[in-house]
Amino acid sequence: MTIDTLVLTKGVPDFREGQVSFDEDGHLERGKTPTVMNPNDKHALRAALQTKVRNGGSVSLMSMGPPSYAEILEEGMADVYADELYLLSDREMGAADTWATAMTIATGIQHLEAPPDLIFAGFKTADGETGHTGPQAEWCLGIHDDLPDYPLITHVVAIDIDEAEGVVRTKRLVEGDVAEIETVEADLPAFVVADPEFEPTYRRADHRLRHKDFREQTRARAAEFGEYLAEDSEEDPTDWEDFNMWDHDYLNLDPDFIGLDGSPTIVAGVDPIPKAPSEREATVVGPDDEDGMAEIYEEMAAYAGGD
Amino acid sequence: MTDDYEHYEAVVVGAGPGGAAAAATLADRGVETLVLERGVEAGSKNVSGGLIYAEESAPYTIDGLFSGFRQGATERPVSEYYIHNVAGDRVKTFDLGDVHHHDTEWCDAVLRRRMDSWLAERVHERTRETGGGLLSGVRVDGLLRDEGEIVGVTCEELDPITADVVIAADGVNSELARDAGLMDWAEPDEWFQGVKAVVDMDPDLVDDRFDVPPDDGVAHLFSGDLFDGVRGGGFLYTNEASLSIGTVFHLDSLADERAEPHELLDSLLTHPLLDQWFQGEYHEREYAAKLVPDSKKAAHPSPHQGRLLLVGDAAGQMQAQGPIIKGMNHAVSAGGLAAEAFAEAQSRGNPASAGALYERKLEDEGVMATLRPTRYRLTRAVSEHDLVTRAAEGVLDSAVGRAGVRAFDGLLERGFNSPFLLGMIPDTRTSYVTIPRVVAEELGEPVEATNDVEPPALDDRIGDLTYDVGEPHIELQDNSWAASGTAVTACPVSAREFGGGCYREETIRTNGGTERVVSLDTQPCVECGTCAIVADTEWDHPAGGKGVEFEEG
Numbered sequence: 001m002t003i004d005t006l007v008l009t010k011g012v013p014d015f016r017e018g019q020v021s022f023d024e025d026g027h028l029e030r031g032k033t034p035t036v037m038n039p040n041d042k043h044a045l046r047a048a049l050q051t052k053v054r055n056g057g058s059v060s061l062m063s064m065g066p067p068s069y070a071e072i073l074e075e076g077m078a079d080v081y082a083d084e085l086y087l088l089s090d091r092e093m094g095a096a097d098t099w100a101t102a103m104t105i106a107t108g109i110q111h112l113e114a115p116p117d118l119i120f121a122g123f124k125t126a127d128g129e130t131g132h133t134g135p136q137a138e139w140c141l142g143i144h145d146d147l148p149d150y151p152l153i154t155h156v157v158a159i160d161i162d163e164a165e166g167v168v169r170t171k172r173l174v175e176g177d178v179a180e181i182e183t184v185e186a187d188l189p190a191f192v193v194a195d196p197e198f199e200p201t202y203r204r205a206d207h208r209l210r211h212k213d214f215r216e217q218t219r220a221r222a223a224e225f226g227e228y229l230a231e232d233s234e235e236d237p238t239d240w241e242d243f244n245m246w247d248h249d250y251l252n253l254d255p256d257f258i259g260l261d262g263s264p265t266i267v268a269g270v271d272p273i274p275k276a277p278s279e280r281e282a283t284v285v286g287p288d289d290e291d292g293m294a295e296i297y298e299e300m301a302a303y304a305g306g307d
Numbered sequence: 308m309t310d311d312y313e314h315y316e317a318v319v320v321g322a323g324p325g326g327a328a329a330a331a332t333l334a335d336r337g338v339e340t341l342v343l344e345r346g347v348e349a350g351s352k353n354v355s356g357g358l359i360y361a362e363e364s365a366p367y368t369i370d371g372l373f374s375g376f377r378q379g380a381t382e383r384p385v386s387e388y389y390i391h392n393v394a395g396d397r398v399k400t401f402d403l404g405d406v407h408h409h410d411t412e413w414c415d416a417v418l419r420r421r422m423d424s425w426l427a428e429r430v431h432e433r434t435r436e437t438g439g440g441l442l443s444g445v446r447v448d449g450l451l452r453d454e455g456e457i458v459g460v461t462c463e464e465l466d467p468i469t470a471d472v473v474i475a476a477d478g479v480n481s482e483l484a485r486d487a488g489l490m491d492w493a494e495p496d497e498w499f500q501g502v503k504a505v506v507d508m509d510p511d512l513v514d515d516r517f518d519v520p521p522d523d524g525v526a527h528l529f530s531g532d533l534f535d536g537v538r539g540g541g542f543l544y545t546n547e548a549s550l551s552i553g554t555v556f557h558l559d560s561l562a563d564e565r566a567e568p569h570e571l572l573d574s575l576l577t578h579p580l581l582d583q584w585f586q587g588e589y590h591e592r593e594y595a596a597k598l599v600p601d602s603k604k605a606a607h608p609s610p611h612q613g614r615l616l617l618v619g620d621a622a623g624q625m626q627a628q629g630p631i632i633k634g635m636n637h638a639v640s641a642g643g644l645a646a647e648a649f650a651e652a653q654s655r656g657n658p659a660s661a662g663a664l665y666e667r668k669l670e671d672e673g674v675m676a677t678l679r680p681t682r683y684r685l686t687r688a689v690s691e692h693d694l695v696t697r698a699a700e701g702v703l704d705s706a707v708g709r710a711g712v713r714a715f716d717g718l719l720e721r722g723f724n725s726p727f728l729l730g731m732i733p734d735t736r737t738s739y740v741t742i743p744r745v746v747a748e749e750l751g752e753p754v755e756a757t758n759d760v761e762p763p764a765l766d767d768r769i770g771d772l773t774y775d776v777g778e779p780h781i782e783l784q785d786n787s788w789a790a791s792g793t794a795v796t797a798c799p800v801s802a803r804e805f806g807g808g809c810y811r812e813e814t815i816r817t818n819g820g821t822e823r824v825v826s827l828d829t830q831p832c833v834e835c836g837t838c839a840i841v842a843d844t845e846w847d848h849p850a851g852g853k854g855v856e857f858e859e860g
């Protein structure tokens with residue numbers, strides 16, 4: 001038996017210093033800020049790669065977004081690993097909230113040749129920060145009668161598949177007053193949300209060697225796919241045999257239930273986060289300045305006494 | 308119990324020249340071979356001078372095993388070879404071309420990061436076809452035993468692995484050789500310590516200042532009184548766009564004299580003789596150090612135990628032929644022979660005989676005779692005797708001795724060029740310091756230049772190195788000054804009165820008074836191995852991929 005996995009990903013503004021650009025009011029300047037793969041999704045990809053290395057099978061990467069997201073998929077493929085790339089894309093899908101996205105993605109999954117054995121998502125996107133899309137997509141899978149049940153496990157930091165038993169054993173991070181590690185087992189297929197603390201484990205030499213093989217293949221394939229993405233390229237990413245772009249027609253989706261029209265979320269307004277004042281008033285008191293020290297004592301005593 | 312473990316026919320530990328040669332030879336003979344290397348990349352832990360020789364008499368050469376080696380992995384060929392005898396600012400230079408070219412098919416300067424990573428790529432390709440491959444970032448931390456017999460290796464990063472043969476090419480301070488009880492790390496006089504700086508220089512300037520055609524190079528050796536009486540010498544080799552400059556000293560001498568290795572290197576770097584090459588410009592790319600075994604005393608006559616075969620530095624197979632240092636070539640020969648021995652033993656259905664066969668091949672191919680020359684053993688007893696040394700020193704420094712030196716100028720140069728005589732050179736002050744000094748005083752000319760380069764201070768040298776600091780890998784067993792104080796000076800990244808190194812001297816108050824002790828911080832450690840010998844430590848290498856990472860080597 002082998003395990004086929006699917007990883008869900010999304011493009012987000014590159015929030016790193018030097019990349020991100022805000023206007024005077026503190027609004028993100030989308031046009032000036034490059035889009036990158038949501039950093040947390042890399043953990044999901046690593047979990048999928050671990051599965052491929054240790055258990056065999058394929059890794060597919062799926063995203064919903066504009067055609068330029070082909071680059072996001074390439075980044076995921078080149079930076080970690082992916083066999084097949086799927087982009088759900090057309091105008092009708094634009095401006096979707098997490099719900100409409102989840103609906104679209106679930107239908108995308110239904111259209112795969114076979115339902116994946118494991119679906120991975122990353123925890124939270126760097127722009128929305130909701131952490132909803134993964135679990136909502138899992139719920140939406142339930143709408144499709146032709147798909148099996150996918151139990152959901154979140155905050156997963158380690159994963160181990162027992163093929164003989166047909167189960168996935170995970171360690172999940174439960175953060176409360178103290179962080180705890182909980183062991184959760186589920187039947188396959190399953191839906192797993194990888195925690196940013198996720199660590200792949202390769203304790204066998206042959207696993208590490210296979211990992212090295214895949215990394216080498218990945219570089220070669222990414223270079224090939226990169227040719228389709230190059231600015232002056234005549235070719236379209238969709239010409240690449242491992243790249244699939246599906247629109248709402250293909251997915252048989254009603255435009256009323258996807259994109260902006262299908263999104264129940266209404267953004268009433270956005271408050272910029274106030275900037276921290278750049279200058280603070282400070283008085284410097286030397287160790288020999290008794291008066292100064294006395295003044296500080298007076299000031300602080302109020303807090304120290306709790307009144 | 309070992310049945311569940313992953314199994315390979317051969318496991319090679321270490322991807323230096325010895326491991327690379329063994330793995331390539333095994334792969335070529337169809338043996339399923341796994342190579343484990345602790346560095347993030349092969350070469351990232353390794354340091355050599357380094358001139359790699361291909362000897363005409365050797366059973367294996369590196370380019371014989373890896374075609375394209377000289378084009379892809381080396382710096383410049385070394386066509387000329389000089390030794391400078393130094394006394395103060397007086398220098399007498401001998402041309403050692405004869406001994407350098409003796410039995411030499413070719414000789415190139417190398418930088419180990421580039422060389423070893425080039426080799427590793429090819430080793431991986433070739434071993435991958437056998438079902439194995441090369442993994443870096445994995446540290447083997449011991450031998451796997453079943454009912455007392457060696458059956459494989461244990462690793463920090465992987466589950467235990469069984470193998471029909473384990474080839475330990477894990478270099479000087481081989482943890483596997485120690486684990487098997489084949490090498491102890493007790494005697495400082497069995498080791499040298501090498502310290503090295505890689506110095507930037509434009510290729511055009513190298514051609515110009517060393518008066519060599521592009522794509523050709525030169526070696527300069529230094530001995531005499533520039534190292535405070537510590538037994539050893541200095542070297543300078545030309546690379547494509549840099550120079551490798553360093554020192555190699557007998558560890559016992561370095562320890563006894565309480566010398567600071569970085570200061571001895573600086574004595575060389577700032578000698579007026581080097582001004583012709585630096586001309587006031589000095590930019591150090593990297594400071595590095597490592598122990599070097601002395602095969603005359605350390606080469607194990609029977610370097611195997613059960614399924615374990617030791618090759619290269621791990622077996623002490625590093626030949627110091629006077630000023631010429633040959634370790635890499637012998638590691639290649641031994642690696643090839645060990646691999647060959649296993650393949651043959653396996654095909655005869657008796658893999659357990661690999662060790663004995665390997666030992667025989669080392670003898671038959673003359674490798675052992677080169678590494679442990681009988682004539683050294685015979686002369687050592689007399690010539691290294693204190694009384695003899697003192698007498699020789701007296702004669703040399705006397706009017707008679709000096710007259711002799713003057714009279715035999717030409718003969719001396721020939722003597723230096725005799726591989727036969729170099730094989731017997733006793734490890735005494737006389738050979739390393741007094742003869743070169745007297746030669747320079749009697750025959751040398753003063754150097755007129757001033758060399759005002761300022762080598763970086765120790766904390767800058769440490770600061771320029773890359774570290775991925777993990778758990779402390781060396782533990783002080785006895786922190787008393789008597790047991791471990793030598794490390795404060797002998798450690799190449801520590802020094803008296805220097806707060807930033809690994810070893811520090813401390814004074815603690817006891818109820819009776821005060822006590823001198825040493826403390827250890829392994830963060831700036833360059834993993835040279837010195838303190839494993841001169842201090843009382845529990846010494847291990849850091850985990851895979853952790854610790855110092857050399858860019859040049």
Ligand SMILES: Cc1cc2nc3c(=O)[nH]c(=O)nc-3n(C[C@H](O)[C@H](O)[C@H](O)COP(=O)(O)OP(=O)(O)OC[C@H]3O[C@@H](n4cnc5c(N)ncnc54)[C@H](O)[C@@H]3O)c2cc1C
Pocket residue numbers: 320321322323324325326343344345346349350352353354355356357358359360445446447448476477478479481482500501502503553554555596597598599618619620621625632633634635636638848
């Ligand atoms: C300053 C200096 C100058 C020198 N000059 C010369 C010269 O000019 N010419 C010459 O021929 N020789 C020279 N040598 C000696 C030469 O470098 C060695 O003899 C040679 O590198 C030995 O090769 P090897 O394959 O046995 O070991 P190494 O090259 O040391 O390789 C050992 C490998 O094993 C790895 N390893 C170690 N422990 C473990 C573990 N537990 N698990 C996994 N991997 C491990 C190491 O990371 C390393 O890659 C010099 C040495 C020094 C220090």
Ligand code: SF4
Pocket residue numbers: 781794797798799800801809810829831832833834835836837838839
């Ligand atoms: S601490 Fe020991 S091994 Fe590390 S650099 Fe110093 S002497 Fe060498």
